[in-house]
Amino acid sequence: MLMKKKPGKVIDISGKLSGGKKRGKATDKPVMRIIAVTSGKGGVGKTSITANLAFALGNIGKRVLVLDADLGLGNLDVLLGITPRYNLSHVINGEKDLDSIITAGPGNMNILPAASGVQELTLLTKKQKKEITQALDRLNESFDILLIDTAAGISSNVMYFNLTAQEIFVVVTPELTSITDAYALMKVLSMNCSRKEFRLLVNMAKNSREAYEVYKQLCVVTERFLDISISYIGFVLLDQNVGKGISRQRIVSDLFPDSRASRCISSLAEQIGKWPPFFSPDVGNKAV
Numbered sequence: 001m002l003m004k005k006k007p008g009k010v011i012d013i014s015g016k017l018s019g020g021k022k023r024g025k026a027t028d029k030p031v032m033r034i035i036a037v038t039s040g041k042g043g044v045g046k047t048s049i050t051a052n053l054a055f056a057l058g059n060i061g062k063r064v065l066v067l068d069a070d071l072g073l074g075n076l077d078v079l080l081g082i083t084p085r086y087n088l089s090h091v092i093n094g095e096k097d098l099d100s101i102i103t104a105g106p107g108n109m110n111i112l113p114a115a116s117g118v119q120e121l122t123l124l125t126k127k128q129k130k131e132i133t134q135a136l137d138r139l140n141e142s143f144d145i146l147l148i149d150t151a152a153g154i155s156s157n158v159m160y161f162n163l164t165a166q167e168i169f170v171v172v173t174p175e176l177t178s179i180t181d182a183y184a185l186m187k188v189l190s191m192n193c194s195r196k197e198f199r200l201l202v203n204m205a206k207n208s209r210e211a212y213e214v215y216k217q218l219c220v221v222t223e224r225f226l227d228i229s230i231s232y233i234g235f236v237l238l239d240q241n242v243g244k245g246i247s248r249q250r251i252v253s254d255l256f257p258d259s260r261a262s263r264c265i266s267s268l269a270e271q272i273g274k275w276p277p278f279f280s281p282d283v284g285n286k287a288v
């Protein structure tokens with residue numbers, strides 16, 4: 001079991017690692033569920049949703065790790081009010097192991113922080129991707145869920161992190177450009193990388209009806225032009241409280257647990273918490 005630590009503290013889980021399971025082999029124990037939170041368009045709320053979902057999943061007893069996969073421009077630590085000493089840049093340049101940079105966040109969540117302002121990390125090499133995949137595999141027994149907060153766009157890094165995941169949550173807002181960019185992202189992932197299943201999460205919706213309309217709108221075009229399936233996972237309402245905590249470096253689920261957005265996040269976490277566990281890590285193994 002991971003110890004609950006003060007936010008910002010580095011957690012030592014080195015004694016808990018399984019030694020790594022090969023991807024693609026079924027195991028008799030559930031494997032860590034890897035969920036990529038992605039979007040196409042920037043600024044649609046990926047980081048906010050990832051952080052709040054991690055907090056809410058931690059509250060229902062899940063062992064959650066969040067990977068800030070916006071490698072060169074990470075800001076999850078800022079949002080959470082933690083100042084990690086080490087980040088993924090130290091892992092990539094060989095100074096640190098992945099498990100030794102895990103940092104405690106608020107609630108029960110743990111973070112794999114990204115660097116900020118490190119341009120070379122925006123394009124990982126094949127070798128670096130392979131090393132990250134192997135290192136993540138070694139965390140299999142230490143966490144129930146790994147949430148990956150991707151960068152916006154369709155860069156090679158974004159593709160890689162999406163392919164690492166078993167589940168891809170596509171975040172859209174009711175804005176048309178967000179919908180078209182989500183379409184473009186799913187098109188690239190399906191045509192170039194054979195990923196056919198996506199879950200849609202509508203953020204900043206005025207109400208549940210508007211959110212569902214966005215889902216239907218996207219389904220109409222994807223059904224016509226793409227061979228993919230999209231399941232609707234739900235929505236997070238537009239809520240000014242989401243931004244209110246930013247200057248205080250606290251997330252809305254922590255600061256205003258009864259706000260509209262926090263309630264939506266809690267119900268998403270409840271839903272995810274009930275999903276049956278994975279026993280084979282072979283779904284997201286096409287990343288490298």
Ligand SMILES: Nc1ncnc2c1ncn2[C@@H]1O[C@H](COP(=O)(O)OP(=O)(O)OP(=O)(O)O)[C@@H](O)[C@H]1O
Nearest residue numbers: 042043044045046047048152204237238239242243
């Ligand atoms: N449900 C919501 N209601 C109101 N504001 C929101 C909501 N979700 C996110 N926001 C606001 O939208 C802005 C962008 O959010 P966030 O940084 O999480 O997006 P992002 O998709 O991670 O952006 P990027 O693509 O730059 O990484 C923030 O100011 C955040 O407070």
Ligand SMILES: [Mg+2]
Nearest residue numbers: 046047048070
């Ligand atoms: Mg972000």
